[in-house]
Amino acid sequence: MTTAPTSAPVAAELDAADPLRAYRAEFVAADDPSVRAYLDGNSLGRPPAALRDRMSEFVARDWGTDLIRGWGTGWFDKPLTLGDRIGAALIGAAPGQTIVGESTTVSLYKVVRAAVAARPDRSEIVVDRGNFPSDRYLVEGIAAETGRTLVWIDPDPESGVTPDQVASAVGERTAAVILSHVAYRSAYIADMAAITRVVHEAGALVVWDLCHSVGAVPIELDALGVDFAAGCTYKYVGGGPGSPAFLYVAKRHLDDATQPIQGWMGVRDSFAMGQGYEPADGIRRFISGTPPILGMVPMESMLDLIERAGIEAIREKSIALTEFAIALADELLAPHGVTLSSPRDPAVRGGHVTIDHPAFAGMMDDLWHRGVIPDFRPPSGIRLGLSPLSTSFTEVDDAIRTIAMMLEERS
Structure with missing residues (x-):
């Protein structure tokens, strides 16, 4: 044969x-x-x-000669400006709703905690057993931290979570639903529009993990009314090993949203070094500590290609x-x-x-x-x-x- x-x-x-x-x-x-x-x-x-020249230029000029002055010539706002590029090119998000910052797991933790906190009178979090391990593990931890109960969906392993399964899992006790847009094993694309609608009809909030879709599948977070999302940048966005993730918070939630990792870069006046935490306006409040600027440089080269194509x-x-x-x-x-x-x-x-x-x-x-x-x-x-x-x-x-x-x- x-x-x-x-x-x-x-x-x-x-x-x-x-x-x-x-x-x-x-x-x-x-x-x-x-x-x-x-x-x-x-x-x-x-x-x-193109990253070879970009990294060399960053070391020689941005870091090498600008030194600490780089924070005043773009670094301080880079989590927001790079987030806006990702929003426009890849996830259908208007400016001011996306930032680049910590790892995927930390970014997901922030938005899941924010979603749960926005529904303080609700006791359940919905997640599926086919989701990526970090998603499941961190939601288990959040449930333990906040006294919530997990409601598990068992999807077909060769497909994924369906709107009907979500409708059967949500109810008046549901605070948040956490799902992946593209299943990490099967590549099944969840029906983001229908599932988001089902979650909202139950009065809950939805968090989408975009790790396996961003850069490969068109996404329209604003148009579909998504509440929160996060995704990695080392796959189709070309950020390199362990590159920082992005997170998205819909504009309508920003005034009231709270995130659990309060840091000096997310306050109203970072350089006042003031007493007491006063969150910044808008999406900046979701920044915690000093962002990984060096880890953001590779994304710019890949975004150049993605925007052109x-x-x-x-x-x-x-x-x-x-x-x-x-x-x-x-x-x-x-x-x-x-x-x-x-x-x-x-x-x-x-x-x-x-x-x-x-x-x-x-x-x-x-x-x-x-x-x-x-x-x-x-x-x-x-x-x-x-x-x-x-x-x-x-x-x-x-x-x-x-x-x-x-x-x-x-x-």
Whole structure:
């Protein structure tokens, strides 16, 4: 039995016709021969090539010669100005509602606590068991801290949370509902509009985790009436390992919203060093301590590319990449018993595809050694993360061909 695919010429044709193909050359080492297929961009994106000069300039000028004066020439407001760029380009948020600051978990903690505090007479928090571990763990901690009860939703692991499931879980005791827009394992896109509406009809507030959608799927937080959101920047937003996250608070909540980590950068007059905490007006009150300016610099290079390409074009290529991956998996991997654990309908599928097989857990080291780099999600899933601006169709073809050959070797 041969598993050599017939799709290589098709991949080359798709790459040649790709309107975003030129962007691939704008990333560091995109054609490194030791990495035949990098399909983990939904965990860590490639660095933009322009970042080399930007970082050098930052060290030589912004930090090197401006020194402490940099706080007066842009650093102090960078959490807000960069947040506004993310708001405009990626999440459908008007200015003054988004900031960049701490880690994803800390940012989520802030907005979940704010949502719960805004409903002091309600005793329940709704979350789903398929959510990313940090989301579940921090909500468990918040429930313990605030004396709330958790209400768990059990979604289909190959899809995700539905509006009907949310409607069955919420009620007059619900303070907040915390969900991921795109499921981290299956890539299922939750119906943000319908779920937000259901939560509001129950009198509760909704918090959306945007980690696996921002930069790959168009998002319209303002238009859909979302209350709070947070997301990471090291996947499709190219901020680099552990880059600071962003959080969003709808304008209508800002005057009354409280956040639990009070720090000197979130007060009305940071440099007065005054006695007593007086929160700043607007979204600045959600800043805590000194923000990680150095960690924000890489995002600017990636946002330049995203703004130039446009999120709609990025989404169009994302769909094309995932459709191609699924078609190849059906042709080459399904005969080996590989199953698809992501939605087939592109309208409800984000930027990655998960495939499952009992042998995959033992194949990852060998795959990486061969220069094919996806990631693994227990118990048996290979997750193919496809970054539209840097991933080629040829990479997808090469990766799935290699997986097929390795399965055949094991058989």
